[in-house]
Every structure is written in structure tokens, then in C-alpha cells.
Amino acid sequence: MKIVDLRSDTVTKPTLEMRQAMYQAEVGDDVYGEDPTVQKLEELGAGIMGKESALFVASGTMGNQIALMAHTNKGDEVICEADSHIFYYEVAGIACLAGAQARPISGQRGILSSDRIKHHIRPQDVHQPRTGLICLENTHNRAGGTCYSVQELAQIKELADSNHIPVHMDGARIFNAATAQNVSVEKLAEKATSITFCLSKGLCAPVGSLLTGSHDFIQECRRYRKMLGGGMRQAGIIAAAGIVGLETMVERLQDDHLHARILAEALVSIGMDIDMETVQTNIVIANVSSFGITAKQAAALLGEQGIKAAVFGEYSIRFVTHHGIEKDDINYTAGIIAKLVKEINAGLL
Ligand SMILES: Cc1ncc(COP(=O)(O)O)c(C=O)c1O
Incomplete structure (x- = not known):
């Protein structure tokens, strides 16, 4: 059976060029600072993000958590979006690793405005925690791949600067945000004190993320990475694939965005409930409640037909386009879903 795996862009596999680069990578002990490929x-x-330094870490989660540890003091409060990865999916790392308290606020389709943030910055008061960090997710995963614009980021930076609060951007999919808005990633990263981005999602590397920021900040982060057991030795083997990802896999992200839009439009045309305003990059989140089934049931029905989607809530399923998914796969998927919808509507399922 033909399989179309749309669960996530993390299912992408390293390209042939990546595997060759990995095979040939020059390596050394990176904890001694001796791995030339890392x-x-x-x-x-660091150069692409316009930052002084970068640190290679095992995952996006590790990059975010190290940034939280380095930016905050014990008992600080961290402003983040209520559905953000840092808050929702990082196993309470804010509390456990940074010893900080999360202040989750709902954004508009995942996007926080400076106005919204302003009201949640703590005043100087002996009873209250200090606001130690503002976290932004660009693109926002659970909101469906939505983007912060340069203008929105500039306003948040102005607010943060005037309150002496650093801004960390979870830019796991920052290249998608830049591609969708036709701006450089540097322009988006400029508005953040630090930024994490993933090599292992749309860029197809097998492992790894980079955390970038000022030289001093990254020096501090290097210590926390060691604390977490993230000091990797001949890591050039995997870093080599990351280099190929950055050099060869960014431009094609526009294909993923086009495919996501084609899929979303096809699904809407057969009555699926999708907020098209959120379909800005490579993620499509659909609500299946109008078909009288749960997301789990929908994913199971799709799975039987070889279409893999992620359960993203009681009634929400997520489709993510990525390298290896072609337009034919999208048309095929839309066709299978149309057939299933017909059968559901006819009471056959
Ligand atoms: C927005 C966002 N941030 C961070 C991460 C974490 O990345 P990793 O799976 O490499 O820990 C993800 C993973 O899906 C993500 O979507």
C-alpha cells in the first residue's frame, strides 16, 4: 500500500548528499573544542541568524531549555504562549530545569502582541516574581504554523528592551517563517536575544538544533549543555548533515508551503473545518468534529488507507508537508479523504 506520512516534518530522512557529508566529515572531540565540522x-x-555565536545541541527542546536556564534566575517568571512548545511539550522544563515559573498567555492564532505581553510584565513588588524572559514561537506549531511578522517582533523587542527583559525565540521552523514572508531569517532573528532553530525538521538533517545569541550568552549555554549531558564528542558526524541542510534545503521549503495550501483547500472543499488563516507555512490543522468522529478515529481511518496524520487534540488532526512529499501525494491524500468523507456522509463508516 502507498504510504503518505504527513504526521510531521521530523520524519524526513537525511538526503544522499547529507549521508556523503557525514561519511566524509572531519571530526574531533567537541567537548575539547576540537571538532572542525561542529x-x-x-x-x-550564527552567521545566517546574524548572531555572534551558536551552539550545536541535540534537539530543539535542549536548545530551548538551555536558553531558559541561561536567561533566567530561580523564581523568575517566563512569559510564553499558552500553546507554545516550551510550555506544552517540554515536560515542565521551565520549572524543573530553570527553576522558573511559566506565565502562559493565549495569543491570536499563537501570536502574542506587544500589547498582550505588556499587561503581563510584573511590576517591581516584593510579593511578585520578576519577569525574566519572554518566549516567542515562530512558526507556532500548535496554532498551525503561524508566523510573527518583523513588525510584530519589532514592537515586542521595543517593549522587552524598555523593561530590560531578554526575548528567546523558539524558531524550530524559523526558515518556514522567513520563506512564507519572503524576509531573511536574520531580520526575524534580529528581534530576539537568542534563537533556537532545528536542523532536523524541514531541513532534513537526522539530528540536531542550533542555539544562537551573543558570544557571552553562548559561553554560558555551553556550560548548561554540559550539565544536561549534551556535550557530544565526535559530533561532526551529525553536524555535517546540518551544514548540508542549511546550504541546500531552505529554498525548497516553499514547495512544502504550496503543498500545504493545496491540501488545505482541497479538504475545505469537501467540508473539512480548517482555519485557512493559519495555513501560512507547512502545517494544516483540521477539525473533524462535524463528521461525528474524534481525531483518533479519523487518524485510524486514514491510517488504514496509508495516510498518516497526527492526532492533535480531541477533534483536531495535523498534516505536515515536507521533503519527500510531492504534489501527487497531496492529490492522492485529498482523493482518499474525499472518499472517506463520502462514506461517512453515506453512513457507511
Ligand atoms: C515549535 C517547536 N519547538 C521545539 C520543538 C522541539 O524540537 P525537538 O523535537 O528537536 O526537541 C518542536 C518539535 O516539534 C517544535 O515544533
């Missing part, structure tokens, strides 16, 4: 990747990543 160093090359960190320099490349």
Missing part, C-alpha cells in the same frame, strides 16, 4: 556548522548558523 565549529563550521556553528559559525554558519
